[in-house]
Amino acid sequence: MNESEFIAALRTLPLHPGAQDLRDDTAILAIGGETLVLTHDAIAEGVHYRPGTDPFDVAWKLVATNLSDLAAKGAEPVGLLVGAVLVDGAERFVEGLRAILTEYDVPLLGGDTISVSPATFGCTAIGRATVTPVPRRDGARPGDGLWITGPVGAAMLGFETGQGSAYLRPRPRLTDGQALAGHVTAMMDVSDGLLLDASRMAEASGCTADITLAKVPVAAGADPLRAVTWGDDYELLFAAPDGFEPPVPAARIGGMIAAGKAPLLLDGQVPGIALGYQHR
Numbered sequence: 001m002n003e004s005e006f007i008a009a010l011r012t013l014p015l016h017p018g019a020q021d022l023r024d025d026t027a028i029l030a031i032g033g034e035t036l037v038l039t040h041d042a043i044a045e046g047v048h049y050r051p052g053t054d055p056f057d058v059a060w061k062l063v064a065t066n067l068s069d070l071a072a073k074g075a076e077p078v079g080l081l082v083g084a085v086l087v088d089g090a091e092r093f094v095e096g097l098r099a100i101l102t103e104y105d106v107p108l109l110g111g112d113t114i115s116v117s118p119a120t121f122g123c124t125a126i127g128r129a130t131v132t133p134v135p136r137r138d139g140a141r142p143g144d145g146l147w148i149t150g151p152v153g154a155a156m157l158g159f160e161t162g163q164g165s166a167y168l169r170p171r172p173r174l175t176d177g178q179a180l181a182g183h184v185t186a187m188m189d190v191s192d193g194l195l196l197d198a199s200r201m202a203e204a205s206g207c208t209a210d211i212t213l214a215k216v217p218v219a220a221g222a223d224p225l226r227a228v229t230w231g232d233d234y235e236l237l238f239a240a241p242d243g244f245e246p247p248v249p250a251a252r253i254g255g256m257i258a259a260g261k262a263p264l265l266l267d268g269q270v271p272g273i274a275l276g277y278q279h280r
């Protein structure tokens with residue numbers, strides 16, 4: 001079973017309406033007058049970061065990837081639960097947590113600690129919606145423009161060269177997400193690769209995403225075709241009605257068209273390559 005087959009099997013379980021059929025980045029829980037946004041992501045040694053990585057960076061990346069899912073829903077972080085492993089240099093993990101909690105003004109709610117090797121860390125992030133209805137993956141319509149808040153490929157370059165902060169210290173686009181949430185028809189973060197994430201948005205929305213490679217902002221020095229499929233970039237991908245002028249820096253990379261032979265076209269063709277990263 002691969003990741004999508006497993007999630008499909010989970011859909012046969014009793015699901016809360018806020019789970020949105022496990023087809024979105026977060027769950028949405030309306031309680032009283034508030035709408036909570038909930039997400040959980042794990043990172044593991046050897047899968048998401050190289051063995052030997054400074055635990056400071058592991059803590060940062062763990063929290064950043066979770067806050068990125070809140071950003072995609074325009075949510076404001078309320079607090080975090082952290083599932084930690086007692087690794088060598090665990091004090092550096094605490095310092096990394098301190099750095100990102102301070103940077104994004106998010107307090108810790110609790111968590112759990114175990115000892116296991118190789119290490120796998122988990123994080124549950126809880127946010128408060130700043131805009132309702134919360135933007136979803138499935139609201140894009142044919143005719144919408146498709147946009148991204150920044151370049152792809154910087155994390156891939158960072159992974160391959162060991163240079164730069166994009167791979168280990170991604171910056172969740174929380175303020176951008178809040179500024180966009182009231183205007184977009186669909187929004188999600190780009191974690192698994194732009195082409196795969198765009199195809200998921202298109203599929204959920206019953207459209208085809210039509211992307212022009214030359215319009216995609218790519219980090220200097222990165223091969224464009226690899227950059228749009230590698231992932232780990234954490235920019236926001238959003239759809240908005242034609243003519244929309246984004247309130248934050250963003251590049252229009254294409255548009256949504258009526259559903260065609262595939263959920264994604266690159267330069268008018270169905271790409272003959274893997275669209276992104278999938279766990280097997």
Ligand SMILES: Nc1ncnc2c1ncn2[C@@H]1O[C@H](COP(=O)(O)OP(=O)(O)O)[C@@H](O)[C@H]1O
Pocket residue numbers: 007010019021022023024025026040041069191
């Ligand atoms: N083990 C699991 N149990 C319950 N739901 C899961 C599990 N794994 C993934 N999901 C759900 O499947 C959907 C897709 O997950 P994922 O691709 O990891 O989202 P994201 O890329 O935004 O982190 C989400 O709704 C997520 O909550």
Ligand SMILES: Cc1ncc(C[n+]2csc(CCOP(=O)(O)OP(=O)(O)O)c2C)c(N)n1
Pocket residue numbers: 041042046047048049050065159191192230231232277279
């Ligand atoms: C050591 C290492 N090898 C390969 C990669 C590439 N990689 C691993 S997971 C991933 C995508 C994001 O991870 P996932 O767990 O799918 O996050 P989610 O979509 O659930 O937010 C990428 C690009 C990496 N980041 N680090």
Ligand SMILES: [Mg+2]
Pocket residue numbers: 040041042
């Ligand atoms: Mg996930």
